[in-house]
Amino acid sequence: xxxxxxxxxxxxxxxxxxxxxxxxxxxxxxxxxxxxxxxxxxxxxxxxxxxxxxxxxxxxxxxxxxxxxxxxxxxxxxxxxxxxxxxxxxxxxxxxxxxxxxxxxxxxxxxxxxxxxxxxxxxxxxxxxxx
Numbered sequence: 001x002x003x004x005x006x007x008x009x010x011x012x013x014x015x016x017x018x019x020x021x022x023x024x025x026x027x028x029x030x031x032x033x034x035x036x037x038x039x040x041x042x043x044x045x046x047x048x049x050x051x052x053x054x055x056x057x058x059x060x061x062x063x064x065x066x067x068x069x070x071x072x073x074x075x076x077x078x079x080x081x082x083x084x085x086x087x088x089x090x091x092x093x094x095x096x097x098x099x100x101x102x103x104x105x106x107x108x109x110x111x112x113x114x115x116x117x118x119x120x121x122x123x124x125x126x127x128x129x130x131x
Contacts, residue, residue: 058125059088062100063109082116089122100127 061081062070069076076084089095097117101110110126117124 057092057094058096058098059085060098060100061085061113063102063105063113065102065105067105067109078112081113082120085116085122086120094123096123096125098125098127 060070060072062073064070067078069078069081071081071084071088074084085097099110099113101113114124116122
């Protein structure tokens with residue numbers, strides 16, 4: 001009596017844990033990418049008690065202590081600042097311009113920047129550090 005076995009060995013790879021790992025990696029990188037802001041120039045900001053965060057689309061306008069103006073890390077002269085902001089805005093007028101100005105600059109420098117926003121009906125927010 002000859003018995004034939006139809007069972008053959010099939011190699012299998014358990015992939016259920018791989019999908020879990022990929023999901024956690026995806027979440028990790030999504031969270032980290034929202035926290036990192038590459039369009040930032042290091043400077044000491046004014047201090048405030050309350051510090052709100054914006055999650056909207058924004059344009060960063062930075063002013064150095066030497067009164068160098070940067071629109072999203074691109075150096076711009078003050079007389080070309082208005083045109084550069086309007087070009088960056090494009091058709092999306094709901095974007096916010098975040099003004100990053102050092103605490104030791106004069107108030108008149110800040111007012112000059114804010115007048116550009118009032119003239120062109122732009123939303124300006126002043127960046128601060130928490131105390």
